[in-house]
Amino acid sequence: MTRTRARDDARRRALAGDDSRAASNALLDGLREGRFGPAAWGRFAVDTTARSILEARKRPRAVVEATAVHLAMAALAHPRGRAWVLTSWLMTVTHLGMLEERRTLGAPNLLTIARANLPAASARLGGAVPVLALATDFVDGKLARGTGTVTRFGTQGDYLSDTALWTWFVVTHEPSTAWRAITFAAWAAPVAALAAVSFARGGVVDLPRSAWVRPAAVVEVIIGARAIGRIVSRRRDARLERGGAPT
Template sequence: MAVPDLADSRSSRAATDALLGLLKEGRWHPAAIARFLGLAVDRSVRQAARRPQALAQTTAQHALLFIPARGRPGRRWVAASWALTALHLGLLEERIRLSPADVLTLIRGNLPATALGPGRWSGALVIASDLADGRLARHQDTVSAFGEHADSLADAAFWTWLVLRNEPSRTVRAAAIAAWAAPAVTVTGIAIIRGRIPELPRPALIRPAAAMQGIVALRQLLRSRRPPDGIPYSATAR
């Protein structure tokens, strides 16, 4: 089984396709999966080392978020966010630092770790920040694969956390999680089977998720009764 050339000059998409091809060639056996993960982490670490400014930015930002984090769960959330961000800095491609839009996206993704996360207005705040970081990236011409992936992950993390913690309706919880999970599972499954990242119509995939965000945010905003802090609605709803 040939090991693909993952030179630092290779684009993130090309490197990912090469790794997926290696995984497919190995017929997804445990040894092939282990090699895939090892090579992916190795490249991610080398890519982060090539962007010290971006790594310093994300470390400083997460350190500031770590201080006011809500207890041990909040600190674990921030630590996981830092690790994921650091390992995906290669998606910045030719850029060497995070843009203001990237910083805003990362703040949104860590909202559940702060006191604002469970708030009545948190859903509306996240939707507003989602619109703002997209406009900012386009205005400053800083649109990147990193920003797109961070945006999707930040949204999925926040809304999944919100519905599991605060949404009393099992139907809404199931519909929301399906809307956010289905596109990710579909794209991942196709990529693994084909051995390369598929070209899929992104707007068509995110439309159900965007609709569910509006529904969940509105229900959160209109809800007057809230469960005791730390106790999800799923544990109190009948």
């Protein structure tokens, strides 16, 4: 009983503290301790919601920034894409504790969030999606490192954004089955495996970025270049057809 009480006290302190990783570990440990049963999931939902509200209240400006960028992307989105934008907004405002000591999102994270929502706006943006995806992925990281604003929110948000975007992109636009499989292996599979291991161990497990992000980034560039090449080829063919049409 004493050990259980001490563990519960430690979990409450972690959830109320400023260390987002400790809070995540406490939440995952509670799930594992409850053997992932209905009661454990209920407690997880309550504790996660309370933690998210606490961290959002500390960062009202970040909430406003997140809402503004999502409203802008919703305005660009096809009606069917607005559910994607809403999901992204919920993911953002419930993970603001990962900003750590920062109280605002800042330009790098806003670029990352905008990139994550490009699929929702693809009907309007068309062939610009891969170009914007590659450009913002290059700029946000450079900007964060250059301004000393790297956070867990930005680091994890960056690769989750890329995972969602490029997985969607190859499913909807990549004609090669082989490249679709390679993209899944480079992005979606590691994220799923990492999440599964974190839940199983009852604590956050980080994948070495050099072991994953660099190969995944190469795949991202290749997929983007292939898409841009197809766009250029279609436009060239269209010009040739117009030029060869009878007058």
